Amino acid sequence: MKILIIEDSTSLRRSLKIGLSNLGFTVDDTGDGSEGLSMALSGSYSLLILDLMLPSVDGSSILKAIRKANKDIRVLILSARDLTEDKIEGLLNGADDYLTKPFSFDELHVRLLCLMRRGSLNIDNSKIIIGDFSLDLHLKQLHCNGKDANLTPNEYKLVECLFTNQGKVICPEKLSEYLAGQYDAVAKNSIEAHLSTTRKKTRALGYDLPIKTKRGFGYFVESKL
Amino acid sequence: MKILIIEDSTSLRRSLKIGLSNLGFTVDDTGDGSEGLSMALSGSYSLLILDLMLPSVDGSSILKAIRKANKDIRVLILSARDLTEDKIEGLLNGADDYLTKPFSFDELHVRLLCLMRRGSLNIDNSKIIIGDFSLDLHLKQLHCNGKDANLTPNEYKLVECLFTNQGKVICPEKLSEYLAGQYDAVAKNSIEAHLSTTRKKTRALGYDLPIKTKRGFGYFVESKL
């Protein structure tokens, strides 16, 4: 569950972020309206917490733009103004809920639960597509030409690390850390073995894995755009 | 648009009725819980404004009864208590919104607009259907080919968490949090045991639970079935 906060008050933004993170949400935040808008449009957020009173762009303009883009994102408005006209206007513009400042964190928490419960299951495609391959970060699967490559945990993690670092050579040490965490390690040969089996599996599906060897340095995925 | 008010304070009920009538709604009202319940069940109300603290019947019992009857009626809770637990419980019991007393009429007005907006867009999300299985979020039951699988609370919660997150692998830690809350935990083995019994129960009904294991990561429900 990813949440975006657009709020110019640094202290409020900070405390919201900390509080929501503690509740298990993934939280991004910004104090700038136009930056916020582009984040909302590009990212896969389930929920936007939006302050109506922003310095640069108006909050309700952001809301309009998001709805125009037909984004499936719930919007909770924060408003310092306590005028009914404003609220109504905001809600009719496509907000799903609102809170007037000041508010208690508990209050916000409950409203979030409510919104999430309501929300249609947002099928946010956190997938990385490279050539004929598609890596599903939620299902932890590598698809090759539509078929599941059936990777083991370590095989998958290797691919995930390299796919998410497309265009960079990743050394065996980094890969080891990615697999085992920073307090443990995986032998270089083990990594080679995993890559070998992974390559074999995708070859069996008819495609070569786009992970290449950079002799003496590590492995990488060519970035083609 | 017909609205039903169940609220024992005569003065509040009166003023609400007048205010909402002036806004163009058709309003019925009662101060008695059981009368209110039968009205809600028989009449064609779009919205119920329900006080949780009623003298005769408990407000949350009314809510449960309405949801059990599968009535398509939005419920806005009025609560004097300001405790988060209560709110959460109320919302999870099937309420659509809530207000704590005292509140301004403007506040209520906006929430009504919000609920109505939702109503027009919303599909009924009280049930999640996956294959031969149907999860009733209001009744807290898993149905398999029409028959109740008779899950215990924790078994149900596991299924609920995975069904509402279909298409995502959920790690044991998240599941633990879902069962026990963020300040407590459930051992991984306990989760395994619950899943085991759940699978057994549905197998006894003739169907395999569509919850699969993603070794090394957690459990998931495949998206399209």
Next chain:
DNA sequence: AATTAATCTTAAGTTTTGCTGAATTTTTAC
């Protein structure tokens, strides 16, 4: 308050799956 019923947790045994490290072969760079 005591008893019972229901559910949850723990632990141990079992099964399944995946990882590792050594031996071998292949590739690459000089």
Next chain:
DNA sequence: GTAAAAATTCAGCAAAACTTAAGATTAATT
């Protein structure tokens, strides 16, 4: 052509997940 690096293979081992049942909690009932 040679040496170093990488790829491959596989058997033995280790870890993860499943199952079951018994003991511990909790909730319900008398």
